[in-house]
Amino acid sequence: MKKNIIPIVLTIIVIMGLFLLYANTKSNKNLSLVAQVTYTCNSNKTINAAFFKGESKQVDPGQPPIPSGSVKIILSDGRSFDLFQTISADGARYANSDESFIFWSKGDGVLVLENNVEKDYTGCILPIEGIKVLSPNGGEIWSKGQKVEILWDAAKEIKSVNVRLAISGNEDSQSFNAAIVSNIPNAGSYEWVVQDLYADVLGVEDLPASDKYLITIENSEHNNVYDTSDAIFGIK
Numbered sequence: 001m002k003k004n005i006i007p008i009v010l011t012i013i014v015i016m017g018l019f020l021l022y023a024n025t026k027s028n029k030n031l032s033l034v035a036q037v038t039y040t041c042n043s044n045k046t047i048n049a050a051f052f053k054g055e056s057k058q059v060d061p062g063q064p065p066i067p068s069g070s071v072k073i074i075l076s077d078g079r080s081f082d083l084f085q086t087i088s089a090d091g092a093r094y095a096n097s098d099e100s101f102i103f104w105s106k107g108d109g110v111l112v113l114e115n116n117v118e119k120d121y122t123g124c125i126l127p128i129e130g131i132k133v134l135s136p137n138g139g140e141i142w143s144k145g146q147k148v149e150i151l152w153d154a155a156k157e158i159k160s161v162n163v164r165l166a167i168s169g170n171e172d173s174q175s176f177n178a179a180i181v182s183n184i185p186n187a188g189s190y191e192w193v194v195q196d197l198y199a200d201v202l203g204v205e206d207l208p209a210s211d212k213y214l215i216t217i218e219n220s221e222h223n224n225v226y227d228t229s230d231a232i233f234g235i236k
Contacts, residue, residue, distance in 0.1 A: 031070060035222040039110050041124040046076040047110065049103075051222060061203045070094065073103055075121065089169075089177075092224045105224035107131075130155060131217050131227040138231025142194050144207065150180070150190045152217040152227070158186045160220040165197060168212040168232055176208055183220045194235060209236050 031052035039047040054068030067085035071094045074080045083094035083103050091106035104111040108130040112121040134151040142148055150163055162182045169175030178197035181190060196207045211234035218226035 034069075035224075037126055039124040039126060042122045045121055045124075047112070047121060047124055048074045049105075049110075051224060071103060071105075077120070091226075107226055107228075126225075130225045131158065131161070131219065133215055133217055133227045133229050136213075136215055136233045137229050138233055140233040142213075142233070142235045144194050144235070146194045148192055148194060150192060150215060150217075152188060154186050154188070154217070154219075156186075158219050158221075158225070160184060161186050162218045162220045162223070163190055163192075164216040164218065166214050166216065167208065167210050168214050176206070176210070207235065210234065 031054050034051045034053050036048070036050045039049065041047065050072045052070045052072070054070065067087060069085040069092070071083050071085070072080070073083065081096060081101055081103070083096055083101070086093045086095050088104070091104055094103045094105075095101065100115055102111075102113040102116075104113070108126045110124045111118060112124060114120065131152060131154040134153060135149070136142070152161070154161065160183050163180040163184070164177065165180050166177040167175040176199050178199045180192055180197065184190060194207070196205050198205045212232045213235055214229045214232060216226055216228045
């Protein structure tokens with residue numbers, strides 16, 4: 001009997017959460033709604049999240065972009081948070097003013113930290129198909145001037161994607177990170193001639209030789225949904 005009740009209770013919680021999210025989106029007049037999703041977590045917990053995009057802010061050349069997004073989340077325990085996006089080199093990070101609550105979206109999952117501890121909401125993922133990088137996926141060697149094909153698989157709901165190239169590094173590094181192409185149709189493939197790219201953070205046009213490159217394919221309308229090569233590859 002208890003097993004039959006659990007799915008019904010979860011359905012009611014999700015519906016109530018989405019209704020509350022819809023009511024709250026009307027108050028965000030200066031922000032545009034990008035996506036509404038529901039994450040499922042361990043112990044049958046859920047997180048309803050509404051992602052918003054703000055106006056882009058001008059920065060000086062060579063300076064990192066200023067995040068302008070935000071997220072409204074409602075937890076299945078009844079708590080809700082309005083969080084603003086912060087600078088992050090890995091995924092999309094949102095936090096309250098004192099950083100006591102952090103909502104860190106990475107690919108199809110999310111990390112929830114309360115006072116820097118992951119405790120009540122763990123193993124949270126999107127129960128829908130996202131994006132999967134197929135090639136390059138580790139071990140390949142590219143050369144400048146070579147024509148290569150970048151391949152991925154993505155949910156049909158994703159209309160367009162961005163393709164990014166980066167040298168693997170930690171969050172505090174100034175590793176190379178640049179867009180190969182942005183806002184292209186989600187066709188599953190893109191041909192590219194390996195060449196210099198403009199690195200936003202470094203403010204230079206270059207393509208350093210390295211054996212630690214990664215490709216990232218992200219939803220151009222909602223960059224919290226993305227995938228990165230499973231392992232590093234090289235460009236010489």
